Amino acid sequence: xxxxxxxxxxxxxxxxxxxxxxxxxxxxxxxxxxxxxxxxxxxxxxxxxxxxxxxxxxxxxxxxxxxxxxxxxxxxxxxxxxxxxxxxxxxxxxxxxxxxxxxxxxxxxxx
Numbered sequence: 001x002x003x004x005x006x007x008x009x010x011x012x013x014x015x016x017x018x019x020x021x022x023x024x025x026x027x028x029x030x031x032x033x034x035x036x037x038x039x040x041x042x043x044x045x046x047x048x049x050x051x052x053x054x055x056x057x058x059x060x061x062x063x064x065x066x067x068x069x070x071x072x073x074x075x076x077x078x079x080x081x082x083x084x085x086x087x088x089x090x091x092x093x094x095x096x097x098x099x100x101x102x103x104x105x106x107x108x109x110x111x
Contacts, residue, residue, distance in 0.1 A: 051066065052066070052067075
């Protein structure tokens, strides 16, 4: 594999870099990640449609209530996800600060 020379703190070292992927390999890797997400989305859509079909038989008021409840739950979920993403950033920054404050061990310092 081709490598490159990397200078850090006056020391040179060889970094191994993987060879670039061909278009077919890249598409295969993308599909490997995307197919489970697509399947999960389709399953969620099927559950959504099944729920609407079953509740729709009860009446239009019941269907409207389920629709409103679904939108309210989605709003709460979106707000919670936003808060958790902010908390994740703060935790990552705190951990980074904690790790950087420790003295470097010889095997870490030489990287």
